[in-house]
Ligand SMILES: [Zn+2]
């Protein structure tokens with residue numbers, strides 16, 4: 001469930017990300033933080049620059065600190 005973040009929360013989280021993927025999952029191909037470039041207008045697009053939101057854990061409230069902005073590669077790797 002990642003669709004619970006409000007538009008304001010997502011925008012704040014995206015600004016915090018600096019447009020670079022915030023994923024740090026150790027089971028992905030990147031080591032450390034992914035840092036793939038993302039483009040704000042490309043949310044949900046399965047293209048370079050595409051991205052989605054990721055909730056830090058399902059029990060956490062839908063606030064910006066619990067909203068990770070991740071590139072489409074990382075989003076797909078989690079499925
Ligand atoms: Zn990524």
Ligand SMILES: [Zn+2]
Pocket residue numbers: 023024025028029030034073074077
């Ligand atoms: Zn990743």
